Amino acid sequence: MKRFLKILFISYFLFFPSVSFCEIVDRIVAIVNDDIITLKDLEKYIKVEKKGKYLSIIEYFRNIQFKEKIEFFIDDLLIRQQAKKLKIEVTDRDVELIIEGIKKQHLITEAQLREQLKKENISYEDFFNGIKINQLRSRVIGNAISSEILVTEDMLKHYYNTHLDEFRxxxxxxxxxxxxxxxxxxxxxxxxxxxxxxxxxxxxxxxxxxxxxxxxxxxxxxxxxxxxxxxxxxxxxxxxxxxxxxxxxxxxxxxxxxxxxxxxxKGDVIPYEEVKTKIHEKIIQTESEKRYKEYIQKLRRSSYIEVKI
The missing domain is CATH 3.10.50.40 (Chitinase A; domain 3)
Structure with a gap:
């Protein structure tokens, strides 16, 4: 199992990994509409590993991947700004249910989960907030993209009939x-x-x-x-x-x-009508991923973005 999330879930859910970096002087590194991104923000966002040791954010400036990382940060910030505009929220209860699912999937207890987070140098609060932000991102994308995707009955039935083992x-x-x-x-x-x-x-x-x-x-x-x-x-x-x-x-x-x-x-194949919604969601998700880049570019074109480094 490569993740915790790829641990499946830490690398996928966690938006703000808690990592020890060398102390640095804070400054503005980017402006996105009415929000600013500081060096401290990036200190929490970027984790770099080299020979088992974490680098400082200053060292990371010399890394060719830095430009890509800050672009990811900006993309997430744009999504959160859209969530605010659209009044989309994720409740604490929503996050708690996701964490319960994670524990069940990984066959672990609450104590074991916290133990693993501690080993990964991640606070439970950061883990919790990371899941919340990821869900917020998914809902914004779903609201903005999925509503534009047409899924026909024939498409649903075709997927069902060609993936029967998936529904046993x-x-x-x-x-x-x-x-x-x-x-x-x-x-x-x-x-x-x-x-x-x-x-x-x-x-x-x-x-x-x-x-x-x-x-x-x-x-x-x-x-x-x-x-x-x-x-x-x-x-x-x-x-x-x-x-x-x-x-x-x-x-x-x-x-x-x-x-x-x-x-x-061995279970029976679940009737089509019972999984129809699930199939619809999967097709929507697949198509949404294809359109995600286009949506982000649209947000970027309509936003004021200034990178200062």
Missing amino acids: EDEYKLKHIFISNQRKDANKIALNLYNLLKEGKPFEDLAREYSDDPTSSHGGDLGYVKKEDLLPELIEALNLIMPGTYTHVIKTNFGFHILKLMEVK
Whole structure:
């Protein structure tokens, strides 16, 4: 699993990564309509890694990617300005529901989520606000672009008929061993457990003794989990095994997982009418991505933008 978001979600959701930079003197680096962008704003927006160490924003000025990064910042600012004009809002409850979905997808608890954020040097507040801004961006784009996209009934049915496997309600009955990457030598511990499994040690006993997952007291029993709630990497590993067997060690940004597949409950294909709205949204999203650049350029043409560096 490459993300937390690609951890799937940190790199995708987080708009303001909290990163330690060398202290710098603040100054205006750009003006976008009635808003200004300061060096401190960019200090929170840009994260650069070189040989495992973060660079200062001043060093980054010498990086050829800087121009591209500040352009991304301006694009996001334009979107937020549009949200204000259109009176589009994202509530705290909206964000809380998204975070609940993230925890469920990654098979982690609230404590494990906060632990990972701490390791990534990201405050929970920044993470929360990052999700809110991303959702705000999506709603503005949806309002401005999606309303212009025509999706016919024939297009919806064609997508459905050519993607039937996407609409099966398969469920996996799973048991789970999880070793947090906060533990010293977490990888070695997970590999050792995998070897013990190959020697015939009961999965449930190892889960009770070693797993950091809350299900450890129940032998790692997760019960039935919908396929759609699992990350692609976990699904890929499960697709390689048969019921009654276990996966190899699966590395994620949270740690190391071993899943035991107890049963696969093959679901029926969901009727067209029940997924029609979902298909519509997916087609809209795909087409919207194509039109996004055009929309941003339109905003830029109608805005006052001055970059001062």
